[in-house]
Amino acid sequence: xxxxxxxxxxxxxxxxxxxxxxxxxxxxxxxxxxxxxxxxxxxxxxxxxxxxxxxxxxxxxxxxxxxxxxxxxxxxxxxxxxxxxxxxxxxxxxxxxxxxxxxxxxxxxxxxxxxxxxxxxxxxxxxxxxxxxxxxxxxxxxxxx
Numbered sequence: 001x002x003x004x005x006x007x008x009x010x011x012x013x014x015x016x017x018x019x020x021x022x023x024x025x026x027x028x029x030x031x032x033x034x035x036x037x038x039x040x041x042x043x044x045x046x047x048x049x050x051x052x053x054x055x056x057x058x059x060x061x062x063x064x065x066x067x068x069x070x071x072x073x074x075x076x077x078x079x080x081x082x083x084x085x086x087x088x089x090x091x092x093x094x095x096x097x098x099x100x101x102x103x104x105x106x107x108x109x110x111x112x113x114x115x116x117x118x119x120x121x122x123x124x125x126x127x128x129x130x131x132x133x134x135x136x137x138x139x140x141x142x143x144x145x
Contacts, residue, residue: 002145003132003144003145004143005141005142006121006123006144007141007142008141009136009138009139009140009141012048012120012139012140012142013048013052013139015104015120015121016045016048016052016104016120017052017055018120019049019052019104019118019120020049020052020053020056021052021056022118023049023053023058023071023102024053024056024058026117031061031068032058032060032061032071033061033069033070033096033098033100034061034068034069034070034071034096035049035050035070035071035073036070036071036072036073036086036090037072037073037074038072038074038082038083038086039074039075039086041074041075041076041133042072042073042074043073044075044133044140045073045074045075045102045104045140046073048139049073068096068097068098069096069097069099069100070090070094070096070098070099070100071099071100071101071102072087072090072099072100072101072102073103074103075103075104075105075133076103076104076105076106076107076131076132076142077101077103077105077106077107077114077116077119078107078108078109079110079111079112080110080111080112080113080114081111081112083101083112083114084112084114087099087114100117100118101114101115101116101117101118102116102117102118102119103116103118103119103120104120104133104142105119105120105122105123105131105142106119106121106122106123107122107123107124107125108122108123108124108125109125109127121142123144129144129145130144131143131144131145132144132145
């Protein structure tokens with residue numbers, strides 16, 4: 001299947017910068033949540049998100065602090081399976097006061113009742129289409145295949 005680029009590197013960075021500002025705004029006057037990547041690509045998203053948070057001067061929570069709230073980060077939310085598995089694994093280790101979800105792209109088609117608190121782009125897709133993050137020299141792009 002031939003794909004088409006949905007988001008360029010600069011568009012991905014712009015969305016992640018906006019999401020970083022949203023996280024800061026929602027947690028104004030309190031500590032930021034502990035960030036947890038839901039997948040390998042979620043870790044890539046989290047690295048860029050952390051970059052923008054630091055650029056804005058947000059104090060990041062220390063890694064050894066017990067989490068009062070969690071923010072699960074992933075690239076694409078589709079059925080919710082990846083986030084559900086990560087949520088179950090995390091909840092077996094700790095019981096935070098609040099759990100939030102941040103995704104770069106939400107394409108719908110939920111199998112589980114998991115809904116993001118922060119969304120970069122909501123994208124209507126068919127079940128046959130696939131949303132993929134591609135790493136390029138300058139960063140990440142999002143493609144629809």
